[in-house]
Amino acid sequence: MRRQTVLIALESATFELVKKLMDAGKLPNIAKLAREGMCEKALGVLPSHPPTGYATIATGAYPGTHGITCTMVHNPGEPMFEFHHGNFTDSVLAETLWEAADKAGQRTVVLNYHTGTWPPKNARNGVAVQPITLAKTPTYQTEPPNLEDTPLKNLAAITQIELQPAQAWVNIERCGSDPLEMSQPILLEAESGEHADVLCQGLFGNVRPLKNKWKATVTYHVLITKSGGEGYDRVLICRAKDGSSAICTLEPGKWGPWVTTEFNTGKGMAEGMNRYKVLTLTRDGRAFRIIGSGITQTSPGGWSYPESIGTELVKEIGPPPSEIRCMTRTDFNPRTLYTLQPWLPLETYVEDFTVQCQWLKNAALHLLKTAQPDLLALAYRPTDMVEHIAWPFIDPGCPGYNSEEAVIWWGILERLYQQVDDLVGSLRAAVGKDGIVALASTHGKTSPPLMQRVYVQNILARAGLLSFSVNPRTNGVEIDWSKTKAVQARSIHIYVNLKGRDPDGIVAPGEEYESVRDQIINAFHAVRDPKTGKCPFTLALRKEDAAILGLHGDRVGDVVFALADGYHPVTHPVMGEGGGPTPDLQVTSYLCKSGIHGWQLPTTSYGIGSMGCLLVMAGGGIKEGARCKPPVHLVDLAPTLAHAAGLPCPAQAEGRVLQEIVE
Numbered sequence: 001m002r003r004q005t006v007l008i009a010l011e012s013a014t015f016e017l018v019k020k021l022m023d024a025g026k027l028p029n030i031a032k033l034a035r036e037g038m039c040e041k042a043l044g045v046l047p048s049h050p051p052t053g054y055a056t057i058a059t060g061a062y063p064g065t066h067g068i069t070c071t072m073v074h075n076p077g078e079p080m081f082e083f084h085h086g087n088f089t090d091s092v093l094a095e096t097l098w099e100a101a102d103k104a105g106q107r108t109v110v111l112n113y114h115t116g117t118w119p120p121k122n123a124r125n126g127v128a129v130q131p132i133t134l135a136k137t138p139t140y141q142t143e144p145p146n147l148e149d150t151p152l153k154n155l156a157a158i159t160q161i162e163l164q165p166a167q168a169w170v171n172i173e174r175c176g177s178d179p180l181e182m183s184q185p186i187l188l189e190a191e192s193g194e195h196a197d198v199l200c201q202g203l204f205g206n207v208r209p210l211k212n213k214w215k216a217t218v219t220y221h222v223l224i225t226k227s228g229g230e231g232y233d234r235v236l237i238c239r240a241k242d243g244s245s246a247i248c249t250l251e252p253g254k255w256g257p258w259v260t261t262e263f264n265t266g267k268g269m270a271e272g273m274n275r276y277k278v279l280t281l282t283r284d285g286r287a288f289r290i291i292g293s294g295i296t297q298t299s300p301g302g303w304s305y306p307e308s309i310g311t312e313l314v315k316e317i318g319p320p321p322s323e324i325r326c327m328t329r330t331d332f333n334p335r336t337l338y339t340l341q342p343w344l345p346l347e348t349y350v351e352d353f354t355v356q357c358q359w360l361k362n363a364a365l366h367l368l369k370t371a372q373p374d375l376l377a378l379a380y381r382p383t384d385m386v387e388h389i390a391w392p393f394i395d396p397g398c399p400g401y402n403s404e405e406a407v408i409w410w411g412i413l414e415r416l417y418q419q420v421d422d423l424v425g426s427l428r429a430a431v432g433k434d435g436i437v438a439l440a441s442t443h444g445k446t447s448p449p450l451m452q453r454v455y456v457q458n459i460l461a462r463a464g465l466l467s468f469s470v471n472p473r474t475n476g477v478e479i480d481w482s483k484t485k486a487v488q489a490r491s492i493h494i495y496v497n498l499k500g501r502d503p504d505g506i507v508a509p510g511e512e513y514e515s516v517r518d519q520i521i522n523a524f525h526a527v528r529d530p531k532t533g534k535c536p537f538t539l540a541l542r543k544e545d546a547a548i549l550g551l552h553g554d555r556v557g558d559v560v561f562a563l564a565d566g567y568h569p570v571t572h573p574v575m576g577e578g579g580g581p582t583p584d585l586q587v588t589s590y591l592c593k594s595g596i597h598g599w600q601l602p603t604t605s606y607g608i609g610s611m612g613c614l615l616v617m618a619g620g621g622i623k624e625g626a627r628c629k630p631p632v633h634l635v636d637l638a639p640t641l642a643h644a645a646g647l648p649c650p651a652q653a654e655g656r657v658l659q660e661i662v663e
Ligand SMILES: [Zn+2]
Pocket: 012, 384, 385, 388, 597
């Protein structure tokens, strides 16, 4: 019998958080799904990063098999610090649920699923939608940016401006009195409109697209006026210094309408849409702050298959919203791991993740009706970001915890998961009693109270395996490959600088290679936390041995390691005063400001969370109130879902069908 199946992948939705909200009665639809089917904490994969989890959910295979062995993929023979993004179809080596279904002549919809989706492979009967952000919008404000906690200043994207009397404007008589203008225009820089393989270069990953590269800029002039002559209360974004060229008029505190921006790509026009919000405008016109959402492409090409589907979605349900990235990852400043943009009010952040979830829901409902798929798969990402930010405030073991902050952040998490709950409820209703809905998270999260940092590269340097220095001109760390035998690259992977494989290889294959691997493993095992005497590494394995963790094949480092609970790595070599290396620095304490994941075993539990994945599934073909025989693995989802739904199992799936829950 034909039944519609919906797979919802959540980025790092921690089992314990969702369970707590569910038990408190806050998530009625997810609770109902769990009651009427199964709900388990599943063991995920190592490393626990979103792309590894997305690929595992989609293929039922382990990272060694599907090839997404980290956020980035490294191909042997390429320079050690060149990585390809794991998000693209060609990076995934194993068949996905939707590819298997498509091959069998079934209809599929893949919506905003972040791994193995674009360009769609073998999509004969399928629809794929993968929205593109053409340009990010900087924040403009009169206050000087407070970057104390923002170590990656180049990512901060705040521009300080002044408001000054409007000069050389025309047609502004009707716009209000005493016009002011932003001292510089809004500058939008758009890049490369198509999803394509990208290359990350260097220790800190400068990303460049490998094809379809184009750049285009658009500027908008901003006029601020008094609409009633009393105080400043109106903001116009204009194509030129011409009041009649306004693309929108904004009131402080409210999102403006969706507006269209056109970029000249050199080969034609790319069109995108976004919204702006004035966060601050004082009546006297002294303090001002404006933000915009990212501009997502709305013109056809490169983001939907068939192309007409994208146009149809924009027309029927509106443009796909682009998320406001609220955090920047840092490896530069050992004191800070993640940081919330201090200029973004929480309520605006809630609006942002709400609008994203609602668009996904509306797009999924529209496509379930119009495309009539046998399988619809979608991914929702803000769960990871919000949990990262919220964690230090909600885990009573963290120094930042206080009960008042905890109430606020539990409230934010509640609103976040209520969006997901609404998505689950709406899609369940749409597929009916016999349809199947499955909800799975890519991994979980934990946060130790006072985290210990492990300087992985310094440990290698101290063992005489890695040589680095600071370039006085650029102030960047440079590796001396002629003296380097091993280096950490891509989270849990350590690469030997191997002759004949790596461009600057110096270690001979055979005896020397084995000896270097022994030295790495011995060096890791010898490290002790000065506070506790404990070894911060749970394991350090030769790649052949890492096959027991599903890490095999040529996208795995020569040595693979995992960190113990409560430890997080520093992956850049750390220099001492005056630029000299300080390999002695191996483990230090710092105040953790974020939930973490990625480097610990999937079995890790710490504080109020764990790395375990949420797995909830119910519908036709699945027993009511089913109980699984533990352990349940994330790789079991695809085979079980395929079995229950009557879909073909992905060809390389390694998980088992959870026989005890299927009919
Ligand atoms: Zn994360």
